[in-house]
Amino acid sequence: MILGIDTSSALTSVAVVDGDLVVAEGGHLDPRRHAEVIGPLLADVVGRIDRGDVTSVACGVGPGPYTGLRVGIASALALGAAWGVPVLGVCSLDAVAAAELAEHPGSPVTVAVDARRSEVYWARYDGSGLRVEGPRVGPADGVPADVVGRHPTGAWVAWRVQALLAAGAVPPSGEVPLDAHGEDSGATANALAGATLLPPRPLYLRRPDAVASS
Amino acid sequence: MTALTTRRFAVPTAASMRELGSAVGRACSGGDVIVLTGELGAGKTTFTQGVAQGLGIDEAVTSPTFVIARVHRHASGGHDLVHVDAYRLGSALELDDLDLEADLDTSVVVVEWGGGLAEHLSPTLLDVDIDRSDHEDDEERTVTLAARGTGWSARLGDDAAWPT
């Protein structure tokens, strides 16, 4: 069984999956209350399983609004540390694409989520669900997105991890180039393309807003 | 009533700075953004304390520097005050990114060090420039209020609203 968490959108979502089954699931839609609701959601979901059955914790690593995103990743890291199980990340947009593909098999899709400042985070997938471009951040009007604003869920994040592990993907060593985590979106976005497990670190795609003083 | 785009004041003391801020606070409406310019120690916090007073906010307005932005709630339904220190923000200020616990449409936002960063935030913007370059030896400041957009221009033109 895999416990999945995603907080990269307004939805705080926690689920436990086992094969095709969703064993337990909970969610709360509110863009500003991830850190409040994550506690009761986790308590409810964990209360409905035998925690000894959880073999790994999956978390969506964005991209998405940073404050909420960090809540899910911090929670996943804590669960992994407490239970002694690996914490595996996947691009949250991959979870959206996988959900879309399940409804429309074989269709290529471009997924976008709001990144504020009139920009979106987006990624493009082929008909097999493989990410062929992105994740990137850019002006909303420049992205021909098919899917806008669908929330990644803990269940889909867990299923992505389950599928990748089944396909022989190895947990990342943590040596993903730092660029991917906030220094530059262009240079590394494509390096992350494809079916990969990621370390449990946010895909920020933007630098912090601050200037070095002279 | 003549529409003015600027109004200039000689402000001799901290108390009169607070009084001028208070007049601005009384003239404010929801969604207003005030951009404060002036060197360290010019009196930006004092001015903002006056704005809070004018809005009818009781709680103490302390420096937002440490937390970047602080929300001061109006106790009885008036406009909240959002007090921002943009000194360490590098690019155009996006209030959304500050994750403020406030409704910005009904709040008044005061941004210190906001020149060049905050102008896009509101169509009714008031620039407040606090200058003490002519007053090395005393507390006197020259404060210039400059309206951007018609909203503040009309309010600046109302002579009765301003200290003489």
Next chain:
Amino acid sequence: MTTDAPVVLGIETSCDETGIGIVRGHELLANEIASSVDEHARFGGVVPEVASRAHLEAIEPALGRACATAGMRLDDVDAIAVTAGPGLVGALLVGVATAKALSVALGVPVYGVNHLASHVVVDELQHGPLPDPTVGLLVSGGHSSLLLVADDVSTITPLGQTLDDAAGEAFDKVARLLGLPFPGGPWIDRIAREGDPRAIAFPRGLSGPGDRDRYPYDFSFSGLKTAVARWVRAKEAAGEPVPVADVAASVQEAIVDVLTARLVAACVEKGVGTAVIGGGVAANSRLRTMAEERCAAAGISLRVPRPDLCTDNGAMVAALGSRLVRDGVPPSPLDFVTTSNLPVTRRSW
């Protein structure tokens, strides 16, 4: 759980230090700190987003180090305590999310605690139980507060606070005026040793007629900053060199004079025999010296925790959590909120 000596893990992420502490009762077992201050130095101050990112990078390794230092596993922890405010909201959330998930995963209670109260209670780890009552002076980059801690540390009454800039912020901003690096406090402390504290009579905030009655225990450092700016500019305008050491010493003297005078006045007027100083500015050497002299003269016993317990750390959070467990205070609900303006009167959520 052993309620007389519970093992409590404390998490602190309210500003730029990621702190994990473990205590048993009021015995300190581990106090791991990862600081992002070097990353902030180039920005001239703490940048919230930079701090939040650093917390998330640092927190899990710090958890591991703290357990190793304490020689225990997370399973051995009886309760989790975490700073719920006041502080930078985005930074606080990293610690709060970690704490809530640990609480669920381990099946132990979680306490969302008050940062300011932690700064006072931490002294129990070094000097034993606090006498009742105690006056606490908290001085840091974000806070300047005088607190009356009474009823066996269960009632915290704010006596006063800064009306504008915090003391640490005053140090930082004066350092900026003098062209010194961030954080300014340690630089001013160091350079002041070469200067004359009586060289320039900078103003003491709220010492005017009537201020003592209206603001008996409050602080104001904004006027000091203005006075320093004016003094430095006048020197420069006259083409004279700015005696940086004398300015630093005189500014430090003005800040420390006000802080210690208010602290002693609060103790004397409230009939309190013990004072505790906490927060990063407690590391200032002149503050320690003057507070010792003035407290001794007034017959007040002064307690200042060692520097690593004064600055933000996880042990102080664990210390307060341990106190709450031993006092039988109910844990916080799992949906407790995080806030930048947590009122100091509440120890926990």
